[in-house]
Amino acid sequence: MRLTPWTGRHRRPVLLVLLALLLPGAAWAEPTVLWRFASGDPALVPILADQSGLVAAGRRSWGLDGEGRRLWQTDLPSPAHFRPRPGRLDGRPVVLIAGREGLALIDRGDGRVLWQEAPEREFGAPTVAGDRLLVGDENRLEVRALSDGQVLWTHTLGRGVIHYPPLVRDGVVYLGGGDRHLRAFRLADGKPLWAHDMSHPWTYLRRLDPGPDQGPIVAGAYEDALLGLDPATGAILWDHRSGNFINSFLVAQGRVHFWSPRGWMVALSATSGELLWRTRTHRFGRDGRADWSMVMAAPVRIGDHLAVLDMAGTVHLLDPAGGDERAAVRLPFPARPFLAPLANGDVIAADTAGTIHRLRLPSGAD
Template identity: 30%
Template structure:
């Protein structure tokens, strides 16, 4: 690990950050990318006040999920629900999965879903008692949940699970020897998903029948994140293009070239936000793909006060965009202008997840398995 850290320090001191750097850091187990200390000028930057801590019972936490005023967590041992006004979790239970929960919990009506590559299960949202477990036949992807159904990939199949029982209602086959790893999304009764075969599928969500498909295998293998806003699907490719696609027939309405692989793109209202390792956070108009604003995060000609790379998902509230970088600094940007209005150094090493709350506060997850409420 020390040699890997040293190689990253040398290579990124003079060259822009690439996907290889990020993957190398993750594979080596580094909690953050170790760039030269001069690159991250955080002296004098204030830290937030830790108002409360909760022990999750996990040593490794998945991203957190907001549910109203509460927060749901899951990890390598269990899952639970936290009311920020209470000193102890509302409930906390061992999930009994053979491996850690890797995706953030999903609320599905009266249930909360938790799982990873081998299995997905449902627990009662109010009480925490387990309802069912579905075991993977091959390998599970990231799910999309409604109150009645859960849509999740298993190998090259897309499944629709009945939330009342966990049984499979329908199954749609993609291309053998590919993985349906990334989450699908819904637009009314149309389920959209893009497995690793270069296709985008649109299915009837009730029956699993194909409505249309788009083949752009010459441009992408996967679409990594899918978000619907109105009649537009905003999709981030594994490479450098963000797409605006009609949910009705798969027509590509616009593309935006981020200059490097797209990470952490997020859709709120009529705007898509993304970070590119070229050194910018962008706000993109969903209707036409034009840039509303951009905020520089990295100036490769001058290392002073640059951000760390981003692995946490960008998140928003009504007024602000929140970006937690890998040097444990939380950046708060004005959603309308892109101006950075706050920069906060976290009190300890954090997992890549932020849940903002009103009143200048947020919930975060530490590398030590704690859930923290911070204020500034």
């Protein structure tokens, strides 16, 4: 048998692998699983987690306490497609479960369905604001009473479909439907206030965030852009182009955090749009760290970290002030694309079989 000489041509790939293992990078860590709840529903939407407990929804809905004990289970008139929205009626907590084929308001104490409504065509993602519910039904904006679902006022677009939730800020409704306009209405009675033409360049607004106090509205657009909009007129105050599709973003402590498929986590000033930092997530072997997978989940704040779940089931913990990656936490299950942070720093995640997990992530200090 002829042996191949050990040459520089053979040594180089091996040395590169060894060098990659020795180069500094984020610490790999495992989370602590505190409890599990098996819903058996593989179609769970993002989970609501707040001071009243947890609400999970998919084909059914469940209320859980903070220790994972089931408080109630409710059969839904139609499957949920959007995160449950919390609200209050006469001082008691309620939750709106919404899907494209129906709305259901549920008492969070016992899971009773208080009322339910079907769309004329198809519901979009809803907004709960005080005693009002706002939702698109195809091209019609409906503002309903949260107490009984009755329609209080409507506005119909000449074209376009209202897929995304309207924004309510300081008594004003902002709607970025698919008609190339940002529109503002008075919440109390639906009086139109103004309409800003955003067709040059054509801009379809996906998500509206109230942004910082007394500052611009933050909007995500289909054209790979994040925008800061004047709440008084809809005019664009700042415009950041990522060069690729922005799936979702988080506004927290005056910053806008998002992931760009070009391979960066980015933080902007929510007030000015100024680039504060960016961290490369796809390094292509340049420094020995593993590339992230694609990111579909919205970034969240967990304790002192910015947490980003990628499609490979890894939670990346970043310093929100500077963007440095402190730890990469591998989840011990294939995960649904969302995280729900808890006030004490724990996090709720779900796997693709429908089991809900409460996790404690490492500090990332190492």
